[in-house]
Amino acid sequence: MFKLNLKIALRNLWKNKGITAINIGGLAIALAAFVLVMLYFTYETSFDKENPNYDHVYIVGINYPEFKTDYAPAPFAVAIKQNFPEVDRVGLVKGSSFELTIKNGGNTLFTSKILTVDCNAAKILNINPSGGLVKPSGDAERLNYLSNESMKILFPDKKDNKPEIVGFGASNLGITGIIAGSIKNDPHSNFNFDGVSISNKLGNRDNYDMNDYTIYLQLKPGVNVLSLERKITDLYRAELLKNKVGGSKDELKGISTFLDPLSSLHLKPKAGNNTPYKILIAISVLGLLILLIACINFTNLSIAQATKRAKEVGVKKVMGAFRFQLITQFLIEIFMQCFAAIILALILAELVLPSFNTLFQVQLSIWHLGNDLFWQLPLILSVITLIAGIYPAIILSGFKPILVLKGNFSTSKQSYVLRNSLIVFQFSIAVVFMISLLIINSQLKYMRSQDLGFTADEVVYIKNISIFNDPLKFEPVREKILKIPGIKSATVATFVPSGQNGVNSYVANGIKANIDFVGVDFDYFETLDIKLKKGRFFSREFKTDTANSAVINESAMVKYGIKNPIGQTIRGCNIDYKIVGVVKDFKTQGFENIVQPTIYTIKEPCGGNKMQIMLKIEQKMMAGALATLKAQWSDINKQDGEDFRYLFLDEMYGKLFKKQEQLQTVFFAAALLTIFIAILGLFAFVKYITNVRIKEIALRKILGASNFQIMKLINSSFFVMVLIANLISWPLAYVLTKKWLSTFAYRIDMPVLPFMLSAVVTVLLTIITVSIQTNKAVKAKPVDALKYE
Incomplete structure (x- = not known):
């Protein structure tokens, strides 16, 4: 049938x-x-599922009235471990802020993702070197590992897992270090890296002023996460009061913590874009x-x-x-x-x-x-x-x-x-x-057609490992750069307008708020063609600009309710800044996020390092200027030496779309x-x-x-x-x-x-x-x- x-x-x-x-x-x-x-x-839904701790790993995040962040102060990790027995492990992780060059003879590796972790974080995140996880002998020692892919670039014929000596940075610097071995880098993980540096301890254990680490918790089975979240909030407020950070007890009521599970980090992080x-x-x-x-x-x-x-x-x-x-x-x-x-x-x-x-x-x-x-x-x-x-x-x-x-x-x-x-x-x-x-x-x-408030065309971002927090240090570099035909201006900043800025607390007009900050140098606004609304830009004619002058944007003016900001004081990082100018809002973070209140200063002791070099180059002379820069870079910026790398700012900004x-x-x-x-x-x-x-x-x-x-x-x-x-x-x-x-x-x-x-x-x-x-x-x-x- x-x-x-x-x-x-x-x-x-x-x-x-x-x-x-x-x-x-x-x-x-x-x-x-x-x-x-x-x-x-x-x-997309199976990131990090190979981690045996997958269901018990959480990030400690902080809720501020204006924003959420995954970054926390390093000493808070110790406080959590000491106060909550339901937490099995506490680990600290810090990402790299610049592209590091590693060399072995004629082989060069440009690493942009170097994770610095302590031993506990390595265990929590299932980071296992090929020879097994080895604990460094002292607090000062760090064991450096590279991913398998990175090792093949530096040592294409290597067949063993013995340590190797490599050079860091430009060849003329003579800085060397030891690569202890290799680690399998899982591309199907939130913790994608070129290399990992493992240490016993990380961070200043007494400094609650800087939120620059990520705290990972491995909870014991059966822990009530919501209850623990509330207890961690109470502890955080107490720690801030004890260390005299963050304001009075009433002001701290607006601050809380949250626990974000590992399963949410890839697609819908609480402190990120979903x-x-x-x-x-x-x-x-x-x-x-x-x-x-x-x-x-x-x-x-x-x-x-x-x-x-x-x-x-x-x-x-x-x-x-x-x-x-x-x-x-x-x-x-x-x-x-x-x-x-x-x-x-x-x-x-x-x-x-x-x-x-x-x-x-x-x-x-x-x-x-x-x-x-x-x-x-x-x-x-x-x-x-x-x-x-x-x-x-x-x-x-x-x-x-x-x-x-x-x-x-x-x-x-x-x-x-x-x-x-x-x-x-x-x-x-x-x-x-x-x-x-x-x-x-x-x-x-x-x-694509809207006015961004700044011009990304003809702006080239130079990758760099030198720190130019002091304008006097960048000035000779700028002078050499401007001698090259076609280059109209040069500047350096802590952040490039193609994503997130730093965040810090500032007080103005009796109002305290967390706002974005960007550490800049002279010609920053001119290089990006940012429009001035009131006052002036930073100028070499005013010596105070390198000490305590600030430029804010329109959103910051509205945030603090300042009608006539020029000459007004805004305090942050223990400095009373004098507002010398107001720039029109410009969309540094794309179209999904509203322009954030932002302060721009030349002196920023609480900020990041000024490493992001940006050049304005005439379109017709772009190729010639870049070729000359490459040829002369070892003389212009000795710390980078022969390692000249660049990106076009409009392409970087386009990644937001x-x-x-x-x-x-x-x-x-x-x-x-x-x-x-x-x-x-x-x-x-x-x-x-x-x-x-x-x-x-x-x-x-x-x-x-x-x-x-x-x-x-x-x-x-x-x-x-x-x-x-x-x-x-x-x-x-x-x-x-x-x-x-x-x-x-x-x-x-x-x-x-x-x-x-x-x-x-x-x-x-x-x-x-x-x-x-x-x-x-x-x-x-x-x-x-x-x-x-």
Whole structure:
């Protein structure tokens, strides 16, 4: 019986090979997209899961009234360990603030991610050197390790794990150190690194003024995290009072701590941006919807084919076949199509995977051991077979023998309504994707065309390891740089306008607040073409500018409620700064975050190190100036020596748009796929409709109806369905895109054009698709359709 059913299934599929090809092709395309989404979702949600402490590791963060941060003072780690027995381990981690050059003969390694950790942090984060974790012999000693990839660059022929002597920085400095061994760097971890420096203790254990370390806790099983969080907050406030940091007891009520689990760090950190998480959810929903549309397509076409199978069902029932047997037969047919679609989907996914990896900057692979797809695909095959096939199988097996053998092959009114409803649903989803894509494009176009408040073009950021906190130290470097033709200005700062700044507490006009700070040098504002609102920029003509002068932005002026800021005092880092200028707000942190109140000073004892060199170079002379800089860099900046590296500031700033550009690409692909699948289904469905109504069309032509009237008649029902789909999708698209736009501090107003354009495009595509199919039926001779009547 099974063999007979299989033969019948194959014959039916071959007999209707056009519909079969559309079913398998549409489903394969959707499945390929879904496979890629599943791979990406699995990858993004499994960071650090190889860490045996995964479920018990937390970061200690601090809530301030204005912001949240993952950085905390080093001595607080000791206080936590001493006061809370439910904490198993406490570790400290500090990242690198500059790119360090490491050399071995002619091999050079530029490291930008060097983690400094204590032994406890290494255990918590599962950082294990190849020879095992060794505790340094004294508090001053550090054991330096490089990742396996870094070791291969420096020692390509090394086969043992013995320590090696390397050079740090420029060759002329003569600084050497020992690399104790290698560590496997897991790219699938939040703790990605070029190298790790392990010590017994980290940080000044008495300094609560600087929040420059990350504290990691490994909790014992069964700990109440919320309760511990409250106790750590109380301890932190007490420690600040004891060390006379942070203000009075009442002022400290606005400060609290939080515990952020390791599982949240990659996608939705409490003290960070959760845009990656939102984009992952959006992509996952898109993948599910595309697959659902393909299944709907499958279901719709299977129901449309029902009349062709009516006699077969009637004869089989007369011969004694049970309904269950008929359902099984039809499900086998559908299973065969789904199985073929999965094979084709894997081929398509493999072809698209390199482009997908490039877009999301990942290294995903379908064919590797341990891939979840090996158990997920059979499950998907079973699910889509049931979703796409169970209703058509019930409809087909439900025909009554007496009626169908008399010639009554029509499906029920419920099937007709369902079929049309599914088409409306398909187009509704396609319209939502289309509107979303157009609005995303508009927002990105707005972001690229808006005035940032500073000019990133023609500005080159020079990577550097020298510290220029003293303007006198940078002055000879600046003079040498400005002698090179094409370079208009040079400056140095603690931060480059392409991300986060430092944060510190300042008091002005009787108001105390945490605001951003940037340590700068002369010509900083001129190099970036930042606009002055009041007062003046820093100038060499005023000697006090290097001691206690400050420039603030408009947001800081509003934050402190200062109407006439020039000459006013703002205090921070134990210095009374005199405000000499106010600059217009400029978007250093992109469009998602509102411009933060910021202070700019030349002297900043509590700030970071001024290492970020920026040069303004004429566009026409850019290549020549950079070549000259490279040739002369060892003379200009001896500490960097021959290691001249640079980036263009506009490219660095453009990375802030990376996630949104990924979303744009994904929605573009999703819109194309959903429209293609919907049109594919519509094309096949119209073909079926015209075949069913071929006699009606012939009679209408005999009675005098023109070709245009008949085509208009057939188009009208589909035209109405597409209009209904647009009306349904508009409110949904409005809500979704409005919510997405709300994540931007600076955004476009909701445009009307995408909604109108989506309606025009879908209606035109429907009319073209239907007209192409109906044209053949309309031009056929009526006698050919009626000669047997």
